Amino acid sequence: MADFSEALGKRKRETEQAVSKKRAMKRKQKPKSSLTGDLNLDASAGVNEAIGHMDSSLLADYVAQSIRRFEPDLTSIELEDRYISERAVRDTSDWSFPRTSDTLPQYLEHFTDGPDAVTRLSNAPESCGHPHTIVVTAAGLRAADLARSLRKFQSKDATVAKLFAKHIKFKEAVDMVKKSRIGIGIGTPQRLIDLLDNGALSSKNLERIVIDASHINQKKRGIFDMKETEIPLTQLLLRKELKSRYSSVEGRISLLFF
Template sequence: MSDSEYGAGVPLIEPMPGSPADGKRKRDEEEPKQSKRAKRRKNKQPKDVHDEDLDEAAGLNRSVGRMDSRLLADYMAQRTKRFEPDLSFVELEDRYVPENSICDTSSWDGERTLDQLPAFIEKFAQGDLTKAPKSNGAPHTIVVAASGIRAADVTRHLLTGSRGLRKFEQKGTKVAKLFAKHIKLKEAIESCTRLKMNFGVGTPQRISDLVGDGALSTSNLKRIIIDASHIDVKKRGIMDMKETQVPLAQLLGREELKSRFGQPGGIEVVFY
């Protein structure tokens, strides 16, 4: 029987399973897949972040503190492209946080730890931060953290500062907990509608849900502070995990907020 009866270029004998030839064929098939995985691992780290910037002992990504407004805007955009690769150009534009809306905090020379957060806020925010707007559920400052546990830690430090003294919560004002841990959405909505708050602290998805419901008003909002330098035991920050970066980008892309970015008297985005 001639080769033509089998079709041109088709081998007459397939490699035996487990044979050297069969092993080589499998390696040849797997090599492109391994190359793609290696490329993805290589591209996982943002261009402006190096391993030596990730201080596991301190729980800090030190590169965030060195980034100016432009680099932070690019950092956020890069992470959005990575975690939402199917977004169209228009959708990516909707997620983009403009450079002129981001506060340049690269001049801060202190550690970006929780005990330094109150001093950091006082340096880059204007006005009396202990006062709350007259309307219920309408804070002047929102702090966004990666998890409920982290948000609880942030809340404690905003309440007491580094010396155990009462800090931003005074009589008639409230540093409100807007995170999901042990607090159901219905309870959070009821809490927002009856509290005069100066600060609201929560996770990206919960804050977005409260804004979407109307329980959390953005009418008096002056700044959104993102707890960006903090990393977990796997050296991941709020912008390095899909489950937190995507809702964060969606929150910042909400029309109630985005329409006031970069405007006089508008909303400023501050990366801590």
């Protein structure tokens, strides 16, 4: 009887272990979804609708979550250094229109302070390579789409510049930036970092950084959902010359999540 009970208990443990192992395998095989949840993803429009409903506090927490997700070995002190305050983030949750490439011009106009936003956005600083607005997106193709959408702000004295790596060699990008009065620059995180490091691109006259956070690709992933874009994006946002101006009164840079 004792042998039978022992055998029964052993079989029960083996069954439980097999079930646990199977569940673990399923969890491992299941792809990670967006931090905001699949229910908020409109695949047909290519939009993560949750971003538009987040206020400044939630967006700051969203960025912090993405950093912890892709850099899990960071210490608490390192995480604190990477934290972006909610005071740095402009609350755009009152924008009720879809966040697609077609509506980006209206979005910029709505959140550009002061009279005649169209004129202000259509101008560029006198110095070459000194944009007032930078739009950061995940891929070159998306950057090209946004550049076409923002052409209404381009003139002979103000370029809407494509600042991404796909089909544009770095040297060509440097030469173009150094020779152009740029009002709005649209680029991918790493290319923007490289241009800033090179000195061709300057943040001196920068007023706003627009993060293309709502857009998702065919795999339903946004700029914060992919390690290859999230890490350089946060490195860009945390550059000393930028971060020091997020909460300043003079020379303030606003962070907007489109």
